[in-house]
Amino acid sequence: MREITENKEYPGYLLKCNEHLKLDSGKSISNFQIAYQTYGKLNEKKDNAILICHALTGDQFPAEESPITKKNGWWDLMVGPDRPIDTNKYFVICSNVLGGCVGTTGPNDINPETSKIYGLDFPTITIRDMVRVQKILIDELKIIKLVSVIGGSMGAMQVLQWAATYPESVKSIISVAGSLKHSAQNIAFDEAGRQSIMLDPKWHNGQYLDKDDKPENGLSVARMIAHITYLSEKAFQNKFGRNLQEKKDLSFGFGIDFQVESYLRYQGRSFVDRFDANSYLYMTRAMDYFDVSEDIQKNKEEIINNEVRFLVLSFTSDWLFPTKESKEIVSLLNSIGSNVSFAEVVSDRGHDSFLLDEPQFFRVSEGFLKGIK
Amino acid sequence: MRSDYKIILDLISENSKVLDIGCSDGELISLLADKNISAQGVEINQERVISCLGKGLDVIHGDINLMVEDFPHNQFDYCILTQTIQAVQKPDVLLNTLKKVGKNIIVSFNNSARLSKVVKFLLSGSFDSLLKKSDSDQWYNTDYIHPCSIKDFKKLTLDLDLRIIDTYDVINQKKFTNDKIPSNLFCKEVLFHLTND
Numbered sequence: 001m002r003e004i005t006e007n008k009e010y011p012g013y014l015l016k017c018n019e020h021l022k023l024d025s026g027k028s029i030s031n032f033q034i035a036y037q038t039y040g041k042l043n044e045k046k047d048n049a050i051l052i053c054h055a056l057t058g059d060q061f062p063a064e065e066s067p068i069t070k071k072n073g074w075w076d077l078m079v080g081p082d083r084p085i086d087t088n089k090y091f092v093i094c095s096n097v098l099g100g101c102v103g104t105t106g107p108n109d110i111n112p113e114t115s116k117i118y119g120l121d122f123p124t125i126t127i128r129d130m131v132r133v134q135k136i137l138i139d140e141l142k143i144i145k146l147v148s149v150i151g152g153s154m155g156a157m158q159v160l161q162w163a164a165t166y167p168e169s170v171k172s173i174i175s176v177a178g179s180l181k182h183s184a185q186n187i188a189f190d191e192a193g194r195q196s197i198m199l200d201p202k203w204h205n206g207q208y209l210d211k212d213d214k215p216e217n218g219l220s221v222a223r224m225i226a227h228i229t230y231l232s233e234k235a236f237q238n239k240f241g242r243n244l245q246e247k248k249d250l251s252f253g254f255g256i257d258f259q260v261e262s263y264l265r266y267q268g269r270s271f272v273d274r275f276d277a278n279s280y281l282y283m284t285r286a287m288d289y290f291d292v293s294e295d296i297q298k299n300k301e302e303i304i305n306n307e308v309r310f311l312v313l314s315f316t317s318d319w320l321f322p323t324k325e326s327k328e329i330v331s332l333l334n335s336i337g338s339n340v341s342f343a344e345v346v347s348d349r350g351h352d353s354f355l356l357d358e359p360q361f362f363r364v365s366e367g368f369l370k371g372i373k
Numbered sequence: 374m375r376s377d378y379k380i381i382l383d384l385i386s387e388n389s390k391v392l393d394i395g396c397s398d399g400e401l402i403s404l405l406a407d408k409n410i411s412a413q414g415v416e417i418n419q420e421r422v423i424s425c426l427g428k429g430l431d432v433i434h435g436d437i438n439l440m441v442e443d444f445p446h447n448q449f450d451y452c453i454l455t456q457t458i459q460a461v462q463k464p465d466v467l468l469n470t471l472k473k474v475g476k477n478i479i480v481s482f483n484n485s486a487r488l489s490k491v492v493k494f495l496l497s498g499s500f501d502s503l504l505k506k507s508d509s510d511q512w513y514n515t516d517y518i519h520p521c522s523i524k525d526f527k528k529l530t531l532d533l534d535l536r537i538i539d540t541y542d543v544i545n546q547k548k549f550t551n552d553k554i555p556s557n558l559f560c561k562e563v564l565f566h567l568t569n570d
Contacts, residue, residue: 311426327443330433335445337390340413343422343434363423371429 002140010103011067012037012060015137024289027123031112034137035103036095039063039079040087042141049143050085051134052094053151053158056226056283057275059102060094063087068102068274077357084366090147095137097130097158099283101276104133108209108276120206125282127154127290131161138169145169147372150365152176152354153321154283157290160329163310164295167302172309172372174365176354177318179325180332181291186320189229190284193222197277206278219277220268227267232317232350236260293332300336310340311368313361315353341368376543377455377481377564378404384479384566385410389450392475394437394467395457399425406430413449438462449475458482460516468533472569478535481543481564486522488558523557530567538566 001018015034022028037060042049052062052075059068062075063083079085079092096104099122107122114121138146149162149170156178163173182190197203200218204211240260244250247257256262296303310333314326323344333340345361347353354361378401385391387409393401396414398421405412414432416422425432438461452475454467459482461467471478485503493502504510506517521529523540530537540549543562556563 309431331443331445334413334443334448337448339411339431341422341426341431341433343419343426345419360419364419364426367423367426370427373429 002136004140007035007103010035010037010060012103014103015140017136021129021132021136023123023129024126025124029105029123032098032105032133033103034095034098034105034133035100036060036093036137038094039092040090042091042143046141046143047145048089048147049091049093049138049141050147051138051149051162052079052085052092053134053149053155053162054094054097055151055153055155056280056287057223057271058155059100060096062094063092074355078362078365084362085150085369093137093141095134097154097283098133099125099130099279099286101279106276107206107278107282117207117209119209119278122278122282124285124289126286127157127161127292128165128295130286131158131165134158134162135166135169145171148172148174148369150174150176151178153178153351154287156321157287157292160292161290161295163303163308164292164299167299167306167308170306170308172311172368174311174313174368175326175329176313176361176365177315177321177326177351178312178329179321180293180296180329182287182289183325186229187288189225189320190288193225194281194284196221196225197281203277206281208277214272215277216272219272219275219280220265222277222280223271223275224264224268227264229320230350230352232319232348234317234348235350235352238348239263296332296336300338303336303338307339309368309372310338311365312340312342313354313364314342314344315347315349315351315358315361316344317348318351318353320351374404375400375455376546377562379546380541380543380564381405381453381455381479382408385451390448391451391453392444392449393453393455394471395454395460396425396430396432397421399428399430399432401453401455402430402432403428437467444470444474446473447476451475451477451479453479455479455481456483459485459519459521461519464519464521465529465533468529468535472533472535476569477538478567478569479564480526480567481562482521482526483562484523484557484560485520486524486557487561523560523563526563526565530565535567535569538568540565 003016007014020028020030061073063073063079066073081088096102099106107118111118149159151159156175159173159175197218200215202213203215243259245259245262312326312329314323330342343364389410391412393414396416402412422434452471458464500512503520504512504515541564542560
């Protein structure tokens, strides 16, 4: 049984599913729920819907003011009235991913079988599992075909998985700063982040909520490591240089001397308030396991027959998901004979460019959407 | 419509797959699409890429000198290079790649050895007449780095083991029937239809 209700914890809605969902790991979950938010209006023919897929630390609030941070939503520049993804025209749906910590079932929810918090009993999930759950939501909203599925970074992974698994349900996809599979370097960064969390004694083997505790230091360091990978060398240099933090001389100690240290510590600390450590583990694992190449090969005929149109975008200074990896997506899509476009946007702000004010990026995306019939 | 496009539209049969290199704002791809020919463009200029996308055309943004190798082999029935080859850094390398990417190659360009140009060059003593593509170009900053003649291009096809199916005089919209006509001297714009078999 499935039921849509208002979400009492956050703005938006909950889709509650009283059913078993088989996951890639072979395990399954039951009684799961999907937290989502929508913007704009679904038309009568239900053919103006766009699904936005969020990145690792995103949520279902890309537009307007975020109820979590009280600042503009993470893709406010991209999604809204008269924005590239124009909510005057499109009905925009964004859901918190499976394993997330903003309302959708994740490791910190109650396991219906034991009536205890899942913790590490939560099954390992994959990007494909996240997309399965999103498909259930789209089905429940009675949307047959999405105009587009759009996302950056981990969102781009979901987007590609959508085209590979449900080509009949999408007219187009936009993959921003993504890849066909997580690279060894990216898995390495993820592992450093996870170790940082798991070596924090306050992690308590994943059962920290039972002990009313939180691995704040571990999660904070994980975020600091990750944050470095989101920027570029030039972005750091331009923003901070070797400037000292509210002092004129070096302290000859290990406190904060440089502005960049202060900035990173702040990024780590503020992240802890809004994100959950176990979710971080599960979601980085899902990214590590991601490799969509085979699914695209396997379903190439459906992708072609459904005339799915692909737009692949990358940024020149992104070294986490470099242009080379976007070109691998293009190359694979070309080899199966699909409709693919590609653009590389010049930006010196690294991987995070996709969340920032990059007019060229917006214009390319808007242009592509305009061409979707 | 551009004269070379007319010839290309007649030449390519329905349901073919085409790669248009240096597709600009997608005029040729649009025309091909109207004929039920699926075409993908390659374009270096981002504004033109955006313009193609807005028309619902498939376009790859990038420098053809760097990226054609990214295309999988035997994927296209035709690779088209109109008024572009003279701006390519290494035409031989590009054509060699295109040979693997597509079965047929169509190349159109202005014949730099035609009499009027040669005379202009002799009288002026300046390479401007050979190298300038627009008024803002100078010999030192032009993209038009490989002016070539019909004779030059024919030699290149031999070197690269490409077979010439037909050669067209673009302005007169006519096939060259035999090699005796001194086309190298009089033809302004030429179109070659080549194949890799």
